[in-house]
Amino acid sequence: MSFQLETAAHPERLRRVAIDPVSRVEGHGKVTILLDNQNKVHQVRLHIVEFRGFEKFIQGRPYWEVPVMVQRLCGICPVSHHLAASKALDLVVGAKKLTPAAEKLRRLMHYGQMLQSHALHFFHLCSPDLLFGFDSDVTRRNIVGVAAAHPETAKRGVLLRKFGQEVIRVTAGKRVHGTGAVPGGVNKSLTIAERDELLKEIYHIVQWSREAVHLIQKVHMQDPGLYNSFGIFRSNFMSIVGNNGDLDFYHGSLRARDDNGTLIFDGVDYQQYAKYIEEEVRPWSYMKFPFFRALGREKGWYKVGPLARVQNCNQISTPFAEHERKEFVDYAGGSPMHAPLAYHWTRMIEMLHAAEVIKELLHDPDILSNDLMVHGERQMEGVGVIEAPRGTLFHHYQVDENDVVTMANLIVSTTNNNQAMNEAIRHVARRYLNGREVTEGLLNHIEVAIRAFDPCLSCATHALGKMPLEVELVDAEGGLVHALSRS
Amino acid sequence: MSQSFVLDGKGIPFEDGQTILQAAGNAGVFIPHLCFHPEFKPHGSCKLCTVKVNGRHTASCTMRAMPGMVVESNTEELNGERRALTQMLFVEGNHFCPSCEKSGNCQLQATAYHLGMMSPHFDHFFPNRAVDASHPEFLLDFNRCILCSLCVRASRDVDGKNVFALSGRGIKTHLIVNAKSGRLADTDFSLADKAASVCPVGVILRKRQGFAVPIGERRFDKAPIEASAKEA
Numbered sequence: 001m002s003f004q005l006e007t008a009a010h011p012e013r014l015r016r017v018a019i020d021p022v023s024r025v026e027g028h029g030k031v032t033i034l035l036d037n038q039n040k041v042h043q044v045r046l047h048i049v050e051f052r053g054f055e056k057f058i059q060g061r062p063y064w065e066v067p068v069m070v071q072r073l074c075g076i077c078p079v080s081h082h083l084a085a086s087k088a089l090d091l092v093v094g095a096k097k098l099t100p101a102a103e104k105l106r107r108l109m110h111y112g113q114m115l116q117s118h119a120l121h122f123f124h125l126c127s128p129d130l131l132f133g134f135d136s137d138v139t140r141r142n143i144v145g146v147a148a149a150h151p152e153t154a155k156r157g158v159l160l161r162k163f164g165q166e167v168i169r170v171t172a173g174k175r176v177h178g179t180g181a182v183p184g185g186v187n188k189s190l191t192i193a194e195r196d197e198l199l200k201e202i203y204h205i206v207q208w209s210r211e212a213v214h215l216i217q218k219v220h221m222q223d224p225g226l227y228n229s230f231g232i233f234r235s236n237f238m239s240i241v242g243n244n245g246d247l248d249f250y251h252g253s254l255r256a257r258d259d260n261g262t263l264i265f266d267g268v269d270y271q272q273y274a275k276y277i278e279e280e281v282r283p284w285s286y287m288k289f290p291f292f293r294a295l296g297r298e299k300g301w302y303k304v305g306p307l308a309r310v311q312n313c314n315q316i317s318t319p320f321a322e323h324e325r326k327e328f329v330d331y332a333g334g335s336p337m338h339a340p341l342a343y344h345w346t347r348m349i350e351m352l353h354a355a356e357v358i359k360e361l362l363h364d365p366d367i368l369s370n371d372l373m374v375h376g377e378r379q380m381e382g383v384g385v386i387e388a389p390r391g392t393l394f395h396h397y398q399v400d401e402n403d404v405v406t407m408a409n410l411i412v413s414t415t416n417n418n419q420a421m422n423e424a425i426r427h428v429a430r431r432y433l434n435g436r437e438v439t440e441g442l443l444n445h446i447e448v449a450i451r452a453f454d455p456c457l458s459c460a461t462h463a464l465g466k467m468p469l470e471v472e473l474v475d476a477e478g479g480l481v482h483a484l485s486r487s
Numbered sequence: 488m489s490q491s492f493v494l495d496g497k498g499i500p501f502e503d504g505q506t507i508l509q510a511a512g513n514a515g516v517f518i519p520h521l522c523f524h525p526e527f528k529p530h531g532s533c534k535l536c537t538v539k540v541n542g543r544h545t546a547s548c549t550m551r552a553m554p555g556m557v558v559e560s561n562t563e564e565l566n567g568e569r570r571a572l573t574q575m576l577f578v579e580g581n582h583f584c585p586s587c588e589k590s591g592n593c594q595l596q597a598t599a600y601h602l603g604m605m606s607p608h609f610d611h612f613f614p615n616r617a618v619d620a621s622h623p624e625f626l627l628d629f630n631r632c633i634l635c636s637l638c639v640r641a642s643r644d645v646d647g648k649n650v651f652a653l654s655g656r657g658i659k660t661h662l663i664v665n666a667k668s669g670r671l672a673d674t675d676f677s678l679a680d681k682a683a684s685v686c687p688v689g690v691i692l693r694k695r696q697g698f699a700v701p702i703g704e705r706r707f708d709k710a711p712i713e714a715s716a717k718e719a
């Protein structure tokens with residue numbers, strides 16, 4: 001097999017370490033590591049059990065139910081699924097172009113979602129590792145520890161998230177499981193009172209987001225040896241970009257670059273995604289491995305999410321975020337940055353951009369308009385793509401003449417990053433675990449790499465680092481040699 | 488109006504022929520119910536409206552009021568039984584409120600809220616019944632039927648059509664469409680039918696309307712079900 005450390009030559013002779021489940025990672029994340037008697041690492045795999053059943057579940061359901069139903073896919077960013085499905089089904093109801101009010105209200109909802117998800121990801125789930133160190137005292141390495149040591153940082157994290165959730169509430173009707181977007185538009189606009197409440201807060205939300213960028217920038221620059229190399233691998237990257245190549249989370253065309261930043265494709269209408277992207281099934285994982293057809297399965301895998309987006313766009317339309325993007329590009333020194341920990345820096349640039357866009361939208365009278373729905377000629381198929389907090393998200397549906405969904409295909413951000421996350425943890429395992437006695441702190445390094453990409457795997461209820469972690473070292477016969485657990 | 492009975496310690500006047508449920512409703516006292524509808528003959532099947540009359544359980548939607556009756560309704564015991572019945576209805580079908588388009592307008596959901604139902608308690612049956620999407624204007628999602636027979640009564644007694652029927656017995660009872668094919672498209676069901684608007688849950692649904700009304704403006708967002716006592 002071509003991917004190093006994906007498959008060991010003689011697994012039967014090796015000991016097995018399973019990190020199960022990965023703490024602060026939702027869904028069923030599990031890492032297995034095969035070690036020999038000298039603790040040399042032979043195989044590392046991230047297994048994620050998810051989603052496949054969901055596509056089946058959607059089949060046979062009426063299409064208008066889908067945008068609400070798919071929110072159950074993710075506890076952290078249900079709005080992304082809500083909107084990606086709505087965009088696909090807009091095409092089914094013939095709504096090629098939404099009213100300006102509907103498009104802006106959806107955008108507002110989505111950017112509120114980006115803000116809350118990025119704040120949660122950074123402050124609640126990752127700041128403990130970044131502020132205290134990856135193998136710092138595990139009892140302190142959680143948001144409660146951050147609140148004790150850096151109360152202002154923790155408080156802002158909470159309030160940024162709360163603001164994002166409030167934006168979602170006024171656009172979708174509820175903080176979770178709202179219903180705002182419907183095929184062809186949205187079902188509500190903002191009242192003046194709702195808008196004014198948000199306007200009161202948005203200025204310091206923007207300011208705090210700027211300071212969050214500076215915080216992570218400083219942390220990153222203080223330890224370039226770690227931050228520029230931890231878990232590093234080079235890869236292609238992909239995102240949608242908006243008009244003129246702007247950073248855009250809600251709509252645009254597909255653009256992909258290789259590891260040097262050279263374009264692989266650009267301006268691709270995402271209705272055609274299947275011509276460009278193929279999904280490979282591997283026997284050991286429930287999650288598929290997508291790759292660019294043009295490059296094949298060995299060379300064609302890619303990463304998505306903040307690090308991909310911020311380096312894929314030509315510019316950011318809002319001034320503060322654009323300034324920070326330039327600083328980042330400058331630091332990267334003219335070629336793309338591939339370090340997984342740089343995801344955090346770019347994530348905070350995106351959070352700032354989201355805050356600035358929300359500010360602009362709150363000043364736009366269209367969000368108060370009641371011109372919310374359009375319909376056109378009914379179609380049988382639609383693809384909706386959105387940049388979710390963790391990366392590009394595809395929803396593809398076919399709907400029969402009786403309005404029932406007959407085919408659903410979803411490529412979620414985590415799937416897009418599947419190979420990338422596997423590469424990152426293999427790098428970390430090689431560098432930190434190889435030949436050493438495995439400790440909780442060392443294993444947390446693996447999780448730090450995963451969390452750089454994906455808190456999605458991280459459920460809000462487990463956000464306090466309280467999720468039990470079990471690690472088992474199993475010898476060649478499958479007998480338990482040593483067990484580590486935290487609870 | 489000199490006749491009255493006592494309901495939870497309060498005098499309730501009534502007219503000849505009124506049921507306990509109706510008289511209580513007129514007086515503004517809500518008794519939970521699902522298969523009762525003021526425009527149709529009572530069916531007495533869901534048992535949600537069960538009260539105790541002089542110490543004995545009885546369905547208040549079918550029991551005529553009588554002078555001097557002593558009726559208990561809003562008691563811990565009776566509400567506990569109603570809650571258990573509601574929980575059973577939830578697990579027998581697929582009532583996933585967060586993704587159901589009837590949410591906020593659903594009597595089963597509103598009743599569950601009224602009764603303080605916090606979880607389904609019992610194991611879900613997770614039935615897997617295909618929807619009937621054959622009709623151009625209406626969808627039938629059989630997964631949510633609570634067998635109240637209101638659509639059967641409406642179609643037969645008001646629309647004069649007999650589009651729906653309950654078939655089978657006991658736990659096998661299910662709703663069917665009276666057509667050779669069993670499909671709604673092959674009946675004369677239409678938008679103007681009473682049966683088109685009578686379903687208390689999310690089975691008989693106008694197509695392409697789901698989620699058009701935002702959260703906050705749906706029927707039970709505005710007032711809880713107990714505020715509708717007078718509609719009984």
Ligand code: SF4
Nearest residue numbers: 632633635636638686
């Ligand atoms: S379809 Fe609705 S009205 Fe008819 S029996 Fe079932 S729940 Fe009652």
Ligand code: FES
Nearest residue numbers: 520531533534548
């Ligand atoms: S309402 Fe009386 S039995 Fe159903």
